[in-house]
Amino acid sequence: MNNRVKDMTQGSPGKLIVSFALPLMAGNVFQQLYTIVDTLVVGRYLGVNALAALGADDWLSWMMLGIMQGFAQGFAIKMAYDFGARDEEALRKTIGNSVVIAIVFSIGMTILGELLAAPGLHLLKTKERIWGDAILYLRMIYIGTPIIMLYNLFASILRALGDSKTPLRAMVVASFTNIGLDLLFVMVFHWGIAGAALGTICGQLVSSVYCLYYMHKLPILHLRKSDFRLNPRLSLHLLYLGLPMALQNAIIAVGGMVVQSVVNQFSVACIGGFTAVNKLYGLLEIAATSYGFSMVTYTGQNLGARQGKRIRKGVRSASKIAALTSLVIMAVILIFGRQIVGMFMSGTPAEIKEATDVGYRYIRIMALCLPILYELHVIRSTIQGMGNTVLPMASGISECFMRIGVALLSPLLVGEAGIYYAEVIAWMGAMLVLVPSYFVLRKQLD
Numbered sequence: 543m544n545n546r547v548k549d550m551t552q553g554s555p556g557k558l559i560v561s562f563a564l565p566l567m568a569g570n571v572f573q574q575l576y577t578i579v580d581t582l583v584v585g586r587y588l589g590v591n592a593l594a595a596l597g598a599d600d601w602l603s604w605m606m607l608g609i610m611q612g613f614a615q616g617f618a619i620k621m622a623y624d625f626g627a628r629d630e631e632a633l634r635k636t637i638g639n640s641v642v643i644a645i646v647f648s649i650g651m652t653i654l655g656e657l658l659a660a661p662g663l664h665l666l667k668t669k670e671r672i673w674g675d676a677i678l679y680l681r682m683i684y685i686g687t688p689i690i691m692l693y694n695l696f697a698s699i700l701r702a703l704g705d706s707k708t709p710l711r712a713m714v715v716a717s718f719t720n721i722g723l724d725l726l727f728v729m730v731f732h733w734g735i736a737g738a739a740l741g742t743i744c745g746q747l748v749s750s751v752y753c754l755y756y757m758h759k760l761p762i763l764h765l766r767k768s769d770f771r772l773n774p775r776l777s778l779h780l781l782y783l784g785l786p787m788a789l790q791n792a793i794i795a796v797g798g799m800v801v802q803s804v805v806n807q808f809s810v811a812c813i814g815g816f817t818a819v820n821k822l823y824g825l826l827e828i829a830a831t832s833y834g835f836s837m838v839t840y841t842g843q844n845l846g847a848r849q850g851k852r853i854r855k856g857v858r859s860a861s862k863i864a865a866l867t868s869l870v871i872m873a874v875i876l877i878f879g880r881q882i883v884g885m886f887m888s889g890t891p892a893e894i895k896e897a898t899d900v901g902y903r904y905i906r907i908m909a910l911c912l913p914i915l916y917e918l919h920v921i922r923s924t925i926q927g928m929g930n931t932v933l934p935m936a937s938g939i940s941e942c943f944m945r946i947g948v949a950l951l952s953p954l955l956v957g958e959a960g961i962y963y964a965e966v967i968a969w970m971g972a973m974l975v976l977v978p979s980y981f982v983l984r985k986q987l988d
Contacts (some may be wrong), residue, residue, distance in 0.1 A: 548704025556859035595675035597817030608791025616784030621702035626846025638769030648691035655684035720745030790938035797945035815900030841927025944971030
């Protein structure tokens with residue numbers, strides 16, 4: 543077996559989960575790095591209005607990314623199960639069918655995204671002064687949807703086989719490509735916000751090609767023409783796994799868009815502060831999402847190997863590791879949060895102070911509730927790894943309702959500050975569904 547492929551059905555659960563998650567964390571750091579560089583370049587060189595335009599697009603672009611990621615992660619559950627069961631024939635057919643479905647679906651989503659971009663921004667009550675930049679950036683990101691889909695699918699295939707290092711290297715290469723092109727397109731060619739979008743798309747393309755190159759080196763992934771022939775039963779099963787995860791992310795994004803529509807009615811400086819924190823939010827949950835990816839692969843492989851007790855041990859280990867990690871990150875944000883948020887700001891001293899104050903108050907509340915977010919990722923991903931993607935979708939619905947309720951009602955009661963609590967209360971709403979669901983499924987597993 544190639545040394546990049548990792549069998550997670552043997553050995554210490556805690557060590558396996560951490561060793562698998564560490565490269566994912568590093569990869570996510572680099573992914574967030576180029577997201578942050580986008581924000582820094584736009585904020586510093588194009589101004590607060592352009593930064594606010596990025597903020598107006600945040601949830602619409604995240605929705606498309608989340609849908610692509612949801613499908614790819616759902617398909618990977620079946621791949622991890624086949625790998626854990628040592629069924630290479632089934633694994634190749636699963637991958638071949640997944641590729642065909644992903645290509646067709648991503649093309650359809652590109653067309654749909656382009657049609658709905660302007661109505662989406664109107665629904666979010668995007669301000670006229672930032673409309674031009676917002677619609678241009680969003681349309682360009684949507685054009686790159688097939689590229690985003692392919693990268694997420696290729697990375698999910700590798701992770702399902704226990705390889706978390708190749709996606710890391712792909713993301714490192716992509717990050718430096720993106721950063722270099724951001725600086726070139728925005729600062730040298732003066733292409734404005736379109737240059738930042740183009741740099742992001744090019745970075746995703748590079749990471750896709752890199753993953754594909756290393757996939758070709760794995761004998762287990764040498765697919766035949768027949769593997770790409772759609773099998774109705776297999777295709778329906780893949781859709782059963784992928785569709786709820788895609789819908790889960792879309793539902794969460796809808797809640798985020800409602801919050802953004804409320805924020806968009808505040809001052810531009812306030813929108814800028816929220817935008818900066820939303821970009822930093824990815825950094826706050828890097829370790830959480832990495833532990834989540836670990837648990838999907840770990841659970842899927844052990845389910846395929848029929849080792850239920852190892853799944854329970856893995857959940858206990860992952861929960862302890864996640865709690866400790868969240869406390870460390872919380873301390874860093876509480877101590878250095880204001881300085882970190884301030885890095886994103888430019889404009890008049892009054893604008894900078896107002897936006898930084900908003901951002902720091904928001905990120906401080908998030909930091910205090912990070913242990914909830916981290917446990918959410920561990921439990922949700924374990925349930926997904928068990929092959930149940932419907933219950934996590936239900937948690938996404940609960941999360942959405944909580945986020946929307948707080949976003950709409952709290953500003954009426956306590957003003958602008960009420961919006962700061964929408965995100966953390968949404969996490970609690972998701973946990974209300976996930977925790978009892980996990981214990982029910984655990985009994986069934988036993």
